[in-house]
Amino acid sequence: MKPNYVFILVCCVLSISQATVAAPAASNGFRVRAVNLGGWLVTEGWMKPSLFDAIPNRDLLDGTTVQFKSITLGKYLSAEHGGGTILIANKILARSSETFKLWRINETTFNLKVYNNQFIGLDTTDGVNLVAVKNTPCILETFMILRNSDDPNRVRIKASNGFFLQVKTEELVTADSKGNERWDDDDPSIFIMTALSPYQGEYQITNGYGPVMAPKVMREHWETYIVEEDFKFISSNGLNAVRIPIGWWIAYDPNPPKPFVGGSLKALDNAFKWATKYGLKVLLELHAAPGSQNGFALSGSRDGTLGWGLDSIEPTVAVIEFLAARYAKNPSLYSIGLMNEPSLWVSPETVMSYYGAGYDAVRRHSSTAYVVMATRMWAHNVTEFLPFAAQFERVVLDVHLYNFNHMTVEDVMNGDVYTHCQEVVSAVTTSDGPLSFVGEWTAEWMVPNATKEEYQRFAKAQLEVFDRATFGWAYWTFKHVGIHWSLEWMINNGYINLTASDPISVSSI
Structure with missing residues (x-):
């Protein structure tokens, strides 16, 4: 949940059940400390607006x-x-x-x-x-x-x-x-x-450039936006995994339905190769499901229509089956996320029906890969899928926690991070249920004129809370034109230090 929509989201949840006893981490004691490779294999124009610069009449794209x-x-x-x-x-x-x-x-x-x-x-x-x-x-x-x-x-x-x-x-x-x-x-x-209301997603960029230019533009982007050196950087800076958002069309590479273009599958294959080389786990995540599960451009929607529903379950499971079959034997595969941020307007029964079928698709190929089930966007009760997910083995419940509802440092710290977000993590962390995962968070906020030290405090506070998630967490994102959204920038400029025992080293303040 990002761009303008993120300001609507206040830690994803409006009401939370009473906190429960924290569960242990995964059976091997491993906790994910990951970064999202957002904007790479699923386009999000707000992350790299220059990708759209050469489109003629770029203010008149699909969905505008x-x-x-x-x-x-x-x-x-x-x-x-x-x-x-x-x-x-x-x-x-x-x-x-x-x-x-x-x-x-x-x-x-x-x-x-x-x-x-x-x-x-x-x-x-x-x-x-x-x-x-x-x-x-x-x-x-x-x-x-x-x-x-x-x-x-x-x-x-x-x-x-x-x-x-x-x-x-x-x-x-x-x-x-x-x-x-x-x-x-x-x-x-x-x-x-x-x-x-301009739209800037995968559909818009590929249809905007057209069938001649789009393959060239997208392949250059896939080959340059994330490279092997980035995996080396991630591995050497206290992270142990990458969460990779992908779109449903990747299952039809090299000839996906128009206007999408082939080539993202080769990039994903490279990601697995680099992850293995540098000792990183890969968390696959279906960011864009057939028909769009939330209507946003970042989910592959053409015009903001939410088209995912009961009729979409079978083709979506087919994508999960493809991914599981292709990567199940790869030593770096750690989890498969069945669907990113399903809309509140999709019934929980429909989502659970899909999650059950998606889980079975993964298990047909792997008994060890974790299966990640995301909460519905803006759901009043973040625990609504807990009883369902508890029926399965090696399942993870994913919540996204962004903090944008206060304008002062102390309000964010006390009202958002140490109260609300802590309650959310506790609510989805049980002793006998699925593992808990904060699949997206960031150290950007709405506090005006915040100092570097205040950003450091904000990042440290979130890390303290999200480290309690039993599966782990993933920062949004690795690269971004908005500097505080970019973990690469935050690390290089001393805002976050994940290699130290304290994530904010005193010497950097």
């Missing part, structure tokens, strides 16, 4: 929400009732019915998805009027957005009949304008476009 204001009426294009009928232009303020999601076909051509998940298109009865009635876009639901070279927010929208949309009245929007070379304020075919 847009609004169109008529230049002549000063009112917004709107899907009446949110969809299912005609398009109008009678609203002064833009809300849900006046906001559309883009499905990108190429840099200038798009489908426009309305609030009710239908698509704007030409009315089949006359081929001129605009409606939003189709659940699946075809030719009639395809539009070109042409931008003014001097003002790219001033646009015309060209329909598949070759004509431009124009607003004739508040109740009449048609595709029958021929347009002209001028962009005057009295032209009803001109709109002011506002692009909101």
Whole structure:
């Protein structure tokens, strides 16, 4: 749970059952001290925005929400009732019915998805009027957005009949304008476009660059973002494992479904090779499940739709089966995470049904690999899967703990870390249940103008609490443009020292 969404999350849990007696670590006494290799095999644009720089019209990627204001009426294009009928232009303020999601076909051509998940298109009865009635876009639901070279927010929208949309009245929007070379304020075919909520995930970058450029861009990224030297650095700085987020399309490498591109499997094979060389364990983690388990771009979603459910269980298990079969005999494989951050809107029964099937898939190939089951994002009760997980052997319950709900150092320390997060870790750590794991945490916070010493105190406090998790913890993440999110930067600059008995050495303060 990261980017803007992370500020909504307050230690993942709103209510927690009473703390229980702490269980021992794994049977061999080993506790994971890991770092996530986030943004590598599953793209998260907020971690490395420069990856998207060369995409034409990069502000108009899949899932971006847009609004169109008529230049002549000063009112917004709107899907009446949110969809299912005609398009109008009678609203002064833009809300849900006046906001559309883009499905990108190429840099200038798009489908426009309305609030009710239908698509704007030409009315089949006359081929001129605009409606939003189709659940699946075809030719009639395809539009070109042409931008003014001097003002790219001033646009015309060209329909598949070759004509431009124009607003004739508040109740009449048609595709029958021929347009002209001028962009005057009295032209009803001109709109002011506002692009909101940009999406920057794997779907957006691969579809944005297209089938020719995307393979080149992604393979260069996979070959340079994480390299062998990073594994050596990780191993020599007090860490014993890497948690590697992956996407479902990796199971179909080298020819995954479009727009995804092949090559990430080779990178993962290299990761296992380097982990073995430097004595690191590998924690595989399905970050992006088929259909998207939480609707965020980081889960491979095209437009924010949460498409994972009962029908997704079988194809998701197939991905887990692929991973288990491929790496079960590798000495570095330590665990397989069945799914990252399933949404609260997915029922616990559906998640448990999948977790049971995913566990069986791993066990068909390995009796020793741990199986990690994540809590639902924003679940009120973080212990909801404890009784279920307790039925299985070598199972881990994963919670993600970010601390962003206070603005002062002491409030974060006392209210978040030493109270709330400690309660969460205690709640999921039982004497007879699954092992507990803090799969994501960071030493970034919302405290303004925090000093280096305060960051050190914050990191140390979290380490004290998360070291009590019986499976261990994993920092988010190894590399990041946001320096405090990057464990590599934090170690190199003396904010965290995991090789010392005290994680913050006095000499570095």
